[in-house]
Amino acid sequence: MFIPCDRGGGSAAPDFKGFTLLMPAVSVGNVGQLAIDLVISTLDMTKVGYFYTDCLVPMVGNNPYATAEENSVELSINAEVYSLPSKKLVVLQIRSPFIKNKYRPFCETLLSWVKSSKCARVVLLSSSHAYQRDDEQLLGTPLRYLLTPDLEKAVGGRMKELNWKEMEKVAAYPGINDTDKVLHIPGGGITKLLFTESCSEGIQMAVLLKFCSEGDNIPDAFVLVNYLNEWLQLTKSEVSTSNNSTDPSSQWKIPSSWRLLFGNGLPPALF
Amino acid sequence: MATFFGEVVVAPSRAGLDEEEEAREETPEDREIRREIEKKRYRQRGEIREREIQVLWSCAEESLVCSRFIVAIGRNAAAFLSSFILDSVCWEVIGVVKLWNEWCRTSSTTNVLPTDSFCLFYRLISDPTVLLCQCSCYVAEDQQFQWLEKVFGSMQKKGLQVTILSTCPVADYKTQESTLTLISPFLKALKTKEFQEQVCCPLLEQPNIVRDLPAA
Numbered sequence: 001m002f003i004p005c006d007r008g009g010g011s012a013a014p015d016f017k018g019f020t021l022l023m024p025a026v027s028v029g030n031v032g033q034l035a036i037d038l039v040i041s042t043l044d045m046t047k048v049g050y051f052y053t054d055c056l057v058p059m060v061g062n063n064p065y066a067t068a069e070e071n072s073v074e075l076s077i078n079a080e081v082y083s084l085p086s087k088k089l090v091v092l093q094i095r096s097p098f099i100k101n102k103y104r105p106f107c108e109t110l111l112s113w114v115k116s117s118k119c120a121r122v123v124l125l126s127s128s129h130a131y132q133r134d135d136e137q138l139l140g141t142p143l144r145y146l147l148t149p150d151l152e153k154a155v156g157g158r159m160k161e162l163n164w165k166e167m168e169k170v171a172a173y174p175g176i177n178d179t180d181k182v183l184h185i186p187g188g189g190i191t192k193l194l195f196t197e198s199c200s201e202g203i204q205m206a207v208l209l210k211f212c213s214e215g216d217n218i219p220d221a222f223v224l225v226n227y228l229n230e231w232l233q234l235t236k237s238e239v240s241t242s243n244n245s246t247d248p249s250s251q252w253k254i255p256s257s258w259r260l261l262f263g264n265g266l267p268p269a270l271f
Numbered sequence: 272m273a274t275f276f277g278e279v280v281v282a283p284s285r286a287g288l289d290e291e292e293e294a295r296e297e298t299p300e301d302r303e304i305r306r307e308i309e310k311k312r313y314r315q316r317g318e319i320r321e322r323e324i325q326v327l328w329s330c331a332e333e334s335l336v337c338s339r340f341i342v343a344i345g346r347n348a349a350a351f352l353s354s355f356i357l358d359s360v361c362w363e364v365i366g367v368v369k370l371w372n373e374w375c376r377t378s379s380t381t382n383v384l385p386t387d388s389f390c391l392f393y394r395l396i397s398d399p400t401v402l403l404c405q406c407s408c409y410v411a412e413d414q415q416f417q418w419l420e421k422v423f424g425s426m427q428k429k430g431l432q433v434t435i436l437s438t439c440p441v442a443d444y445k446t447q448e449s450t451l452t453l454i455s456p457f458l459k460a461l462k463t464k465e466f467q468e469q470v471c472c473p474l475l476e477q478p479n480i481v482r483d484l485p486a487a
Contacts, residue, residue, distance in 0.1 A: 054416035058487035060461060061480035073474055075463055077486075096482070099413050257477040260445040267449035 001109050002081065004049040014048045014083060016090045017118040023092040025126040028187035029212045032125035034221030036093050040082050041065045041255040042235060045091060051079035055106035057096040064257030087234065090119065107193050114203060121151055121204035124194060125224055129187035130211040141165055142211040143227045146195055151204035162230055225252060324414055326421045327379055328366040337426040338400040341434045344485050348436040349407040350385065357393060362403065366392035372411035400429060415487040437485040445479050
């Protein structure tokens with residue numbers, strides 16, 4: 001599944017042993033994917049390979065993180081892997097939806113790649129439909145986390161220090177029987193499947209998700225990536241000198257491919 | 272979400288994954304219904320399942336040696352090749368793709384009309400390593416990978432250079448100005464870093480992308 005880029009200087013595949021794999025779920029508002037774009041763009045991560053898979057709709061374009069003419073001509077496809085060895089971070093970006101009936105094989109292949117490449121843990125960025133929140137979830141923070149039992153032992157304490165809220169389980173049969181609780185992540189795409197499979201296979205996985213709706217999800221992406229940053233400390237928060245407060249978006253670099261998200265310029269003749 | 276008139280509707284999600292139907296617990300009746308639908312949609316015909324693609328070659332060689340492969344995807348690109356490149360003197364038909372999906376069906380005949388849906392392969396008689404494909408039929412997203420593997424799997428690649436010709440509506444082109452004032456048609460290109468020759472037109476700028484079979 002994983003094909004390393006040929007970077008010259010030897011054909012050895014990159015080594016991800018002990019790394020944290022950061023990846024998005026294709027979910028409501030594409031918030032996870034937007035947040036991943038911010039991480040890759042800000043940390044100026046190097047592409048180290050891609051996934052050769054029949055599970056995602058094919059797409060191709062030029063470098064979405066281009067900053068100049070010279071680096072704008074590298075092709076980019078639907079599932080690519082970037083790495084930053086100095087932070088022991090490997091990032092998978094998914095850029096297209098799943099082909100019907102193919103999301104399960106993708107999850108299986110992904111998790112077996114995680115095990116074979118010996119990643120220490122997986123952090124999954126996701127989102128869930130805001131309109132499906134219950135009364136309690138409507139109040140307070142829209143951010144939630146989930147940890148597999150193996151990761152709970154390692155970092156559960158840190159989540160408590162950060163005062164994070166764990167994703168609540170809901171009644172399996174609401175109105176009839178409130179004792180059976182299940183995990184329900186509507187709009188979360190493969191989040192629930194990946195999480196439950198990781199639990200049963202002993203993979204250390206954390207899910208960070210935000211309740212949101214479809215629309216302009218750029219602010220949601222900033223909120224989610226800052227949430228991630230509280231824990232992983234990928235970048236330093238910058239204090240704005242003018243009013244001595246932290247601008248939540250200042251430390252993240254928006255990629256050039258985020259231009260024209262909502263359509264082209266207007267024809268002058270319209271006015 | 273609640274609409275203006277107050278009724279609650281499920282908003283289609285850009286996430287693209289309708290996991291509700293996958294995650295729901297199946298009753299035995301649901302399973303039976305799903306099995307019947309799948310049987311109808313993916314009817315077994317001998318060894319071949321209807322959703323599968325067949326690539327039929329008329330030449331005897333087990334694998335074709337190919338140095339240049341030109342693929343025209345979509346009716347416009349296929350028509351371009353018919354009008355300017357193909358003729359019965361220099362090119363011979365050597366293969367056809369047989370497929371079915373909800374949008375079109377192709378057959379194994381090589382005698383096609385321009386209005387038919389077809390996918391044909393030609394070889395240049397004077398240089399048999401030059402192959403050409405006209406694919407005017409729509410290849411569904413779950414068939415694109417198959418098409419790729421079966422077509423390229425039949426080739427012995429000898430310094431292979433692939434050129435893909437395709438068209439997209441101008442309205443889909445993302446640009447700062449309005450597409451109304453854009454002079455069209457216009458050409459844009461994408462190339463791999465291994466392609467060292469001069470490209471005849473500007474490269475496709477971000478945030479524009481290519482999808483489906485040309486992307487595959």
